[in-house]
Amino acid sequence: MSSNSFGTLFRVTTFGESHGPGLGAVMDGVPAGLSLSEEHIQKDLDLRRPGRSSLHSQRAEPDKVKILSGVYDGLTTGAPIALLIENQDARSDDYKSLQDIFRPGHADYCWQEKFGLRDWRGGGRSSGRETVARVAAGALARLVLEAANIKVTGIVSEIGGIKADTGSSDWSQAREHPLRCPDEQAAAEMKAAIETAQKNGDSVGGVIEVRASGVPAGLGEPVFDKLDARLGAAILSIGAVKGVEIGDGFALARTKGSSSNDLMDPPGNFRTNHAGGILGGISNG
Amino acid sequence: MSSNSFGTLFRVTTFGESHGPGLGAVMDGVPAGLSLSEEHIQKDLDLRRPGRSSLHSQRAEPDKVKILSGVYDGLTTGAPIALLIENQDARSDDYKSLQDIFRPGHADYCWQEKFGLRDWRGGGRSSGRETVARVAAGALARLVLEAANIKVTGIVSEIGGIKADTGSSDWSQAREHPLRCPDEQAAAEMKAAIETAQKNGDSVGGVIEVRASGVPAGLGEPVFDKLDARLGAAILSIGAVKGVEIGDGFALARTKGSSSNDLMDPPGNFRTNHAGGILGGISNG
């Protein structure tokens, strides 16, 4: 059943496997007249690229994006925009040992049960490398959001049980840090935790925090396409994500209504933001 | 924009407001030949009905369901099944004071901003009463799942910061308890916490836990329609839900890969279930 698309008006379809000819995305519903170049997308892909520090997995890929359609003379035309990132460092021989085993914590077993066969080379379609197409598509989505003055920033708030102080730190520099953590002291401890785990042939979990600013009131649709429901689905569709919280999230379950509701004074001017800016599935601005 | 439907092959569309003529649901894609009566759905609605104990909100509604289509001679026909629950205890006068104010923690303000007007009677479409249509639709969904030997059970695991011992307690009786909590001692403390909050004109948050058994391996579709992504979206679309965890959820972020991966021995026989039975978005059975 088709399931490689996300979105209704702006719809992203991704394709590609870890060790096939390439990965890519088709973005449909992009407004005409936006300025778009391969460089704009490439910048985000470069930030994603593994192998740039000792803290990342070691595959070295240039990950060069090519725009196949939908852009003419530097402007989007309203036609679907297809992006292709060809695989180059696809040393599938490294994975030959996986042909006959199912890695724990991976989709290998489930994929085999569902489809009766699988592309075992590096996880195939279920490889973390699938996110390269998301990053490329996201660079384009950001272009659309920026045209509406909406800015989305994400940072790493926790790794290996070490929590960053995300409230008081300055997020603007986090993008430059290899761990994307705005709290330098916590980042140093996280680095150590990762290195220790690496030495032991182990790995550590983490939490990311995302903020959107400039979001106008009124986004999100009752009942089933609530803004939190759509965001949650998008995030849970990323491999290895096992939880999502909006605003104060599970902490709200331990709070009284009197202290968890965001009071307005006057209407529209919220004094707190326990609800993550979403009430009844609609953004409150 | 249309957003009152959920699902692709089995699609639920709900409608109705807290104080309008009624609420209902249209279920499309229900297989033909299932035995279905109004009584089957009514049982679940009776369990949902508020006003049955001092612990619930006090609206007294019989909430009688009527099947409008899709069933003939006691069997589903493959045609869409429409359900209607007429409103009876719709004392909208009680809410007249809401006409000019926006309740904190409710969708009142967002709805006004989005649509330019709102049905202020008891929250209108964004009332918690919207879930009556979900419960009716769920009773039907359960029928389809049962035909496939899949059983879904949910209980209350936490209220007002009081956590139930959900692992060792027997869930089968929880349905009969007014708080749906299988741990009797915790349930008694929860009851006290609710009553205290009620006395102070306040409310408390909570957490529910849901288990599905009999799920075959292979459910869920990579990439965007992963089983956890779809479940997460469904749950986050319920008003007031602010977080979702799959398996061990956020606890996994504080765990090493070596102890969070579910080992198989032999393949298909998982020794643990930290991942909530879903790997790469596909159920593992």
Next chain:
Amino acid sequence: MSSNSFGTLFRVTTFGESHGPGLGAVMDGVPAGLSLSEEHIQKDLDLRRPGRSSLHSQRAEPDKVKILSGVYDGLTTGAPIALLIENQDARSDDYKSLQDIFRPGHADYCWQEKFGLRDWRGGGRSSGRETVARVAAGALARLVLEAANIKVTGIVSEIGGIKADTGSSDWSQAREHPLRCPDEQAAAEMKAAIETAQKNGDSVGGVIEVRASGVPAGLGEPVFDKLDARLGAAILSIGAVKGVEIGDGFALARTKGSSSNDLMDPPGNFRTNHAGGILGGISNG
């Protein structure tokens, strides 16, 4: 598989059988703030109602529509609008003879093959009575179109091989004529043809012609949601429709490009309309 909905932003879901409790529709995506009453919809239902002249099938139904949701204080609220038309003249006994036979030219046999059982009472879901929900939904769609100054008019252009002169006749009065044909002389011949067929226990086919005015340039989406593709699908989804033509339709297949292309002078001012106002799937205004 779900298939009782049509549309993306404005989505109609219909339900109900010829001899069940009732038929209805849920309209999702209707803008908030439109003035809507049951009377507005009832007017169209009254025009559809059979049994008003000797030329129609003889079932007598008041077909009273009830709005169940989505309207408050005379205005649409942005919530889904559910409509219900209860069946009253459902003499299913008249159809008992159909229980064991498959009527030729009806869906009886196909439905049985597809679903393994069927509601044989008057065709059940595949009855022509299904269109009562479309007419009600259409009355609401017209309201949305009128707010955008788009006017859609349909007339009968051919019955039993008798063609009306639709080009020169005045369409504005056709709505009042029992046969909806604007050419009075042709209408008289059509009436005779129908009466002759009725006497012989037979029926006759026909053609309808629909014009939309006020359509702005730019409606319709390349590639698969071309305006003609979506209109064609909608019309072919009506039972018994077996052909659709846009503009000059099949006549264009017998014409040279030089005389079938609609020249503009100046751009935007089309001198002819062989293409039915749609080029490349997009309206040309």
Next chain:
Amino acid sequence: MSSNSFGTLFRVTTFGESHGPGLGAVMDGVPAGLSLSEEHIQKDLDLRRPGRSSLHSQRAEPDKVKILSGVYDGLTTGAPIALLIENQDARSDDYKSLQDIFRPGHADYCWQEKFGLRDWRGGGRSSGRETVARVAAGALARLVLEAANIKVTGIVSEIGGIKADTGSSDWSQAREHPLRCPDEQAAAEMKAAIETAQKNGDSVGGVIEVRASGVPAGLGEPVFDKLDARLGAAILSIGAVKGVEIGDGFALARTKGSSSNDLMDPPGNFRTNHAGGILGGISNG
């Protein structure tokens, strides 16, 4: 708004412009385990290729297809299959004169009105060359249909007003004929008509006829996804198509019910096929 996808379970998304880097398609929902090679798709592309005889438009393109994903070891894996056909003979200079004019009968004007700008090179996205992606996708769809023993054949039945005798002629050889017409005498006349029009700088219209065999009873979904509605939408989404008929089509409008209904004797054994094998939107086998 996204509109470059078609289908629900098996969904095709196409992209690309006449003179951009390339055209392609992503096929989602293809079952795992089908044998698929680039050669299989290439064969259909070769049949489509223009410039092979004096009767076609003169662009010479090798149109080599490349499979980018979804196939491993010669078998489909259940992952989306992306196809790319790079443009080579993209002499956009030939079209420079189009930059400032709107060709009659083309989407140029509508696209400009809708999007505010356009890729004028050879029609851009609205070029007839868009069908190269459909042909490639169709080759894959045929593979799925063949696995279910369904065979679809299309021929040219009319060009420039010259009708072929499609009923008695043998369709199996039509694929080899440059005009795909099974009636050799009519084909010769069609060829002459095309050549005459070409000499006069003109073009001629035509009609194609498509038959599907091996279709089991039960395909197609009431109400809005009737088999004829979906087929009609697919065909009308092809540029320049202005009409669709199912079975006897418009001829049925001039026929009495007594001679247009397909009688069964016994049930399931239809003596005629005026309805095109579809009753109530469901195939009758």
